[in-house]
Amino acid sequence: MDQDRNSLSANKGKSTHILVIRFSAMGDIAMIVPVLSVLVKKYPELTITVLTRQFFAPLFSHLPNVRIYEADLKGVHDGVLGLGTLARELREEEIDAVADLHDVLRTNVLRSLFYFYGIPFKQIDKGRSEKNALASNKKGFRQLKSTHQRYADVFADLGFPIDLSEYTPPQRRELLPKVYDLIGKQSKKWLGIAPFAQHDSKCYPTDLMEEVISDLSSKGNIKLIMFGGGESEREQLEEWEQKFDNCISVVGKLSFAEELSLISNLDAMLSMDSGNAHLAAIFGIPVISIWGVTHPFVGFKAFNQPIENCILPDLEKYPKIPTSVYGNKVPDGYEDVMRSIPPEKVVQKVLENL
Structure with missing residues (x-):
């Protein structure tokens, strides 16, 4: 060596x-x-x-x-x-x-x-x-x-x-024309929302996420830009897009380069323990992450993001967290750990960062 x-x-x-x-x-x-x-x-x-x-x-x-x-x-x-x-x-x-x-x-x-x-x-x-x-x-x-x-x-x-403390995020990328056509002018705060992950145990329950989206949408000064992939995720995000004001789904509408130019111009990203958190962190965008049966202590927290922006379940009620390294193991009784995170807590953390 x-x-x-x-x-x-x-x-x-x-x-x-x-x-x-x-x-x-x-x-x-x-x-x-x-x-x-x-x-x-x-x-x-x-x-x-x-x-x-x-x-x-x-x-x-x-x-x-x-x-x-x-x-x-x-x-x-x-x-x-x-x-x-x-x-x-x-x-x-x-x-x-x-x-x-x-x-x-x-x-x-x-x-x-x-x-x-x-x-x-x-x-x-x-x-x-x-x-x-x-x-x-x-x-x-x-x-x-x-x-x-x-x-x-x-x-x-x-x-x-x-020395990773010497990292300087790159400048925000120029918004590509197709992004402008889809999102419109940046007259409101842009919040990215990535509500999905590889394992269901790392996803905030759909009904609770809908409460979060409803509350944030009602503020009027926030544009909610939703990210995902795959047919079922596209259908869910399009349902929310139709149901709530100020919501736009970009699934299947942008290339990866276009998505990156958009992410680099967000004001904040709300994500699970998943890839979109890491994409936003590259550009120094504040990332609010919701964790289920995994935990940031394992080493996968988004780069340079404060631990205070990691929203965790009730660890006293669920002391076995993390139950696995990647979120693929859910012990009996741990199926609903994310339901110990109230939607109001998520909304408040988002507003603090915006």
Whole structure:
């Protein structure tokens, strides 16, 4: 490890090409952005190639010397043979080192291949044991290292330490024409609402969210811009759009680049423990997040957001929270933990941030 680090550090005056691997999901990719922003600002001689889906390219478009290399994991790069093809392709890109921010089976196969090529390869320490211990209540209830810091640690292992407190959010992006056509002029406060997550246990109940939307809509000076994906989510958001004033659903109406330009111009984002919280945090937008059976102590809190903006269930009534790291395990009696969060509390926190 030390030899790899020293050889790369000795090359700091020259261009060093680092491959960054993170395949999915949206929130995990978004959390890379502040880390790379600090990295390329401190080490402008670096060239960064992010191995991920091309869909995520707009996230990195403002960062100098950062580009996307698409991993076609369902096509030419599928399986062990496909990963062999991918490794050969990347070797031709003259990679000097690899930062694996994912640590899954696919990246472990790539690690073996890059080792064969003699290219330094450092992996994230996900802290699985301490996260599982926290989720199973085997250890003291405490804040664990953030995912952002775990990402930064990988670059430190490669000889490029960074201080994430030096992060400066990018300027708000220019609103693209289609966003103007859909949202209209910015005469009111713009509140993003992302009421969905991968697991139902991380979603605020629909009837309570409707109360929140109704209350905020009635204020008259707030435009509620609702984000989601998929047919069922689209239908629910369109129902609220029709039912309440000042509500607009953008599902299926904007490209990802257009959504990012919109998110960067919000006044605040109300989100679950989900990807939209991390997208807004990139731009320094205040994020109010609602948590169910997960907890920000596990390390997935949106970047630079105060813990006071994380709205939690009644932890005295539900002491087993977090019940799992990702929200996919719900013990008996914990199905309705979010119902211990009154809508008035959510509305008040939103208004405080607006």
